[in-house]
Amino acid sequence: MTQLSIVAFDRFTDIDVFMPWDLLFRAKAAGASDWTIKILGKSEYVTSVAGLRIPTHGRLEETATSDAVIFASGVGIADVLTDKAFLDALHLDEEKQLIGSMCAGAVILAEKGLLKGRRATTYPTYAKKLAEYEGVEVVDEAFVRNGRVATAGGCLAAQLLCGWITEELAGADLADAVIASILPVGQGCKAFSGWGDPAAAKAVAAAAPVRVAAE
């Protein structure tokens, strides 16, 4: 079993949780069948900035046993940063895990000491805050990887973050197929012809090696 966790909190940015959730599910459905994908939160439910209340699948402590952890973004980050219990419940180890952030989530990585001496990206409104952490070099890039720790900036950069995680854990063919499956029609979109059939997904990927720009 491989566990992939998305850490959410109240007033999360909807798309920064739901896009990774959707993309990782696609990878699971198309081939990575041993994946368990969970949204982790402090309590049983979290509510997005747009007001959508969703159930979580586990508590923050489950980060300890996750193979990959993605930190969501949102204006609620301000509350997270003053919530010692929230931060203490996060157990991260870049030797054993892939760790990534969407937008403002990079500040949580900095808070946990994972960005020291490293380049990192975030949403523009959080660049100043992120730069306050000692040794963090904030750059205007969509996706910045340092070994097994990565930051993504701008909601649509979720494709790069999830593509990287999928490639690392299940191979580039599957990652390509997942990204191709959400592109606009006529702009590289290739539907999965066989959800749940890894061979079919691989064939799709081979036919359309589409990858989002940058990296």
Next chain:
Amino acid sequence: MTQLSIVAFDRFTDIDVFMPWDLLFRAKAAGASDWTIKILGKSEYVTSVAGLRIPTHGRLEETATSDAVIFASGVGIADVLTDKAFLDALHLDEEKQLIGSMCAGAVILAEKGLLKGRRATTYPTYAKKLAEYEGVEVVDEAFVRNGRVATAGGCLAAQLLCGWITEELAGADLADAVIASILPVGQGCKAFSGWGDPAAAKAVAAAAPVRVAAE
């Protein structure tokens, strides 16, 4: 009050509901303050194909009083097409409303007679099904508009569909600002500097007139 509704059903494709939900909320937060955005469903909750159970904000009959209606997509469409009560509960009038679909949702528009004699797009796996409706010309395009009825194909084409609706109901500046706010950092991303302040949103749009390709 302007009501924008997203019609969902069990086994909906996550991103095809949540991306429009997020984009329309951004428009409301940044200027279209009289908008009410609702996810409509047959019952109090709907569950996505990836297993996320979310509350709905109203029943399908509210399509009648909506200013814009977006139909979501997903493998659950097969059940919708055999559910006469679901289809009968949809009250659509292109003289009074903007009506759009994500991916497989185009089949609902066809079922309701809105695509006859028109070009339309859908997700590749539903192209054959859509072409079975008399007078529908299925094309490989991201976004196809016929007056006040539009179809979008491929999840990321939600940007075009929501951009169109936002432009029609609240102007091109706001639509541009919304799309720019989700682009990857370094690839046109411009954060809203003033959520809830239309002037600020307009300034952002003027500074970064980024629009997704096609149309």
